[in-house]
Amino acid sequence: MDPSKIKEKIVRFRILIIGRANAGKTTILKRVCNTRENPEIFNSAGEKIDVDVLKESRGRGEHDINNEMVFRKNPGFIFHDSRGFEAGGESEYDKVNTFIAARSEEGDIKDRIHTIWYCIPMDEASRAFTEAELKFFSRCDTGSIPVIVIFTKFDALYDVAFARLRKEGKSRTDAKALAPKRAEEAFANGSQLKFLYHSKDIRRPPKCHVCLPDMDKDDADCGLLIERTAETLDSEALQQLFVSTQQTNxxxxxxxxxxxxxxxxxxxxxxxxxxxxxxxxxxxxxxxxxxxxxxxxxxxxxxxxxxxxxxxxxxxxxxxxxxxxxxxxxxxxxxxxxxxxxxxxxxxxxxxxxxxxxxxxxxxxxxxxxxxxxxxxxxxxxxxxxxxx
Incomplete structure (x- = not known):
């Protein structure tokens, strides 16, 4: 496709975000769209869904992955949320797998999924890979859609590094200053990444990963996620759409x-x-x-x-x-x-x-x-x- 015609053909960039409950998915999307407001939700027919109706359906455990989340501040992005996928059951996995397969086969490129962000939180209770994550990276065929793993709440590892530095005799000031770098180095050589990229159980590893700390702070920066997403796109047309749509970098x-x-x-x-x-x-x-x-x-x-x-x-x-x-x-x-x-x-x-x-x-x-x-x-x-x- 000629990149010069991109806005006319594709219009908006579509992202599927996957992850456990409380993984910080909505916080990241707000950062990407540079807003504090909650998204508006639309069904597959483009009709806006009332918030109260949405809450009732979620209370009953119902969720439609085809629903579209759009932030007023940046309507150039459409997000799909795989809410409930963290349960690890076959039915949840099948819904996500079917959705990805169907969107991959869409004849109109504007209706396809252009990128998948998979969020894995790094707070203490959630560091091990779940059954749902193992199923996704070992079985789900994402085709040409790039998958980026986002290790959210990465600042939780700063606390671990801080405690270790204190045990080594560092002052509180020095330990606080050195903790981020120590955490990043330990994680880069740790078991999570080795398993994700080199395990025999992971037959479909992601294109890349990013670590995002402190996304709940006012000065949070998601620039690295934006950069990596642009790099993984193999079409200049999609690159142009994504780069020109994002407003944070x-x-x-x-x-x-x-x-x-x-x-x-x-x-x-x-x-x-x-x-x-x-x-x-x-x-x-x-x-x-x-x-x-x-x-x-x-x-x-x-x-x-x-x-x-x-x-x-x-x-x-x-x-x-x-x-x-x-x-x-x-x-x-x-x-x-x-x-x-x-x-x-x-x-x-x-x-x-x-x-x-x-x-x-x-x-x-x-x-x-x-x-x-x-x-x-x-x-x-x-x-x-x-x-x-």
Whole structure:
């Protein structure tokens, strides 16, 4: 599928989330969608289900995996929940297996499951693999759907590491500072991962895993989950849909715009108009509604890395300057607000980026760079910005 037609064909990214009760699934979904509100639930016909009716059915042990969870803050994601799967019974497993198989065979790609997140909590009472998990990873045929294991409540292992460090004679302050790293190292070499990836009983291991601690805190970060999910998708069309739908990791948008679009402009002999370049770059982050200073600062950091990488391959400074201007233009293209402060900062960043990859920056190059950036900014600005310079 042509990635340029992705929004028209697929519309929304669909995820199946599996896991035990109290595994922190809803908390993670709220983080991914950058919201504190509960999701709205829709049946397979697209009709909204009343919350009271839903509670009554759950109280009777009834749950339909075909129901769709959608958060108002980010309706670009559709989530399906395998509530009850943790019981480990054959009927629960059969429901999930049947759902995955049916969705895999859907003729319309928008109705397929695009990714599976399997949540396994790491608090003390839940560290061993359950019967349901063993069945899933040994028997369930997920086909080409990537499966990512999410070890939730990973901060519970910090407490274990802290206690061990204290026994080793570390002070409370040192033990607290060292506990996260010690826990991560112990887990990386522990029995859970060895069993998950190397056991003969696990015939269908996941694509990868992530460890998410402290998801209940205000500054919780699910960026690693977003990155790993994007990496496991084998279709650029799905990658573009996922990257442009998520709203918590701007760096990911910039990185994929650079790697998938900008780098092609730099190394290709294809003649591309500035309007086409803007469109192609902008497709990786269409969710941006306001360009703020922080966005350009983060974009600058990643683009300087790309520029440095390209400059080692003999790409001229002038081409890199033009590429830089195009990316800033693409970011601003999605914006409704461009402040004077941002424009001033953008100019400074451009000069810094050029200086980073060139030991001899001529006055002529800086003049031409300035002219191109003014063009880029003026293209998306609602007012005359020449006075800024």
């Amino acid at each position: 701007l760096e990911l948008c910039v990185r994929y715009a650079v790697e998938r679009a900008l780098e092609k402009f730099v190394v290709s002999d294809e003649k591309i108009s500035s309007e086409d370049a803007i469109t192609r770059l902008g497709r990786w982050f269409p969710h941006i509604s306001i360009v703020r200073l922080l966005i350009l600062v983060r974009a600058r950091a990643m683009l300087i890395q790309a520029i440095a990488h390209c400059s080692q391959r003999g790409v001229s400074v002038l081409i890199l300057v033009r590429a830089r201007a195009m990316l800033i233009q693409a970011i601003a293209h999605c914006s409704q607000i461009v402040s004077v402060l941002i424009l001033v900062r953008a100019r400074a960043m451009l000069i810094q980026a050029i200086a980073h990859c060139s030991q001899r920056v001529s006055v002529l190059i800086l003049v031409r760079a300035r002219a191109m950036l003014i063009q880029a900014i003026a293209h998306c600005s609602q007012y005359n910005v020449t006075h800024v310079w």
